[in-house]
Amino acid sequence: MSEFADVVRNRRMTRSFSTRPVDPTVLDSLVDLAARSPSAGKTQGWHLVVLEGADTARYWDITLPVARRAGFRWTRLLDAPLLLLVLADPDAYVARYGEPDKAATGLGASADAWPAPYWTIDASMAAMTLLHAAEDAGLGALFFGVFQREDAVRAALAVPDRLQMIGAIALGYPHQDEPGGGAPGRPDTSGRSAARRRRPPAEIIHRGGW
Structure with a gap:
């Protein structure tokens, strides 16, 4: 098995974090790898708002007020030292495709x-x-949606209206001592959908057409 296949197969959504901080140079290396992802016209029209310390606490106060935390299943999710808000910029793509080498597409309109x-x-x-880079670096990560309180989050963090909120990534080192039978370094904090059957290639591939 190749090293990449190991990373893909081992990656899981982490919902239980240690409070151990993540070195800024580690985050920079992850973002550098993410910046190498495919990008239409090499527009690279995405951004991260990075929250740490008091800013992460402020995020959770907005999206999961203290009064609602008693019944929250994944209490150690709130210990993640970093939260990354993933934002996309439609205007950047319109501007890029209005440039001479892309203007014929009409997508710059x-x-x-x-x-x-x-x-x-x-x-x-x-x-x-x-997410894969985090796995490779020995970190845990959880991608989750920012739904019910998105307007409040935008206002608190001064996120421009033109940017699309893709979601958030909690990032840090997995908590090692969570009970529940998880493998070493992999606490048993699976989401409710984890037991659903994974579709095999035969159900996904349509050869020669639908």
Whole structure:
């Protein structure tokens, strides 16, 4: 088995974190790898808002107020030392495809001209690369949506309206001592969907057409 296959197969969503900080140079290396993901026109129209320390506490106070935490299943998720908000910029793609080498596509007219939102696609691929890079670096990561309180999060962090909120990534070292039968370094904090059957290639591949 190749090293890459090991990374892909071993990656899991981590919901229990140690409070051990992540060195800034480690985060920079992960983002550098994520920046090598495919990007339409090499636009690279995605950004990360990085929260740590008091800023992570402020995020959780907005999205999971103290009064609601008693019934929260993954209490050590809140110990993650870093939260990364993944943002995509549609305007960057419109501007890039308005440049001379891309103007013939017609995609520089507006975001509505795009048959698929490549800002969403590119930012999502970058986030996936970052999740794999975190696994390779011995870190845990959890990608999750920012849904019910997105407006409040945007206001608190001054996120421009033009940017699309793709989601958030909790990042840090997995907590080692969570009970529940998890493998070493892999606490048993699986999500409710973890037991669902994984589809085999035969159900995914359509050779020669649908």
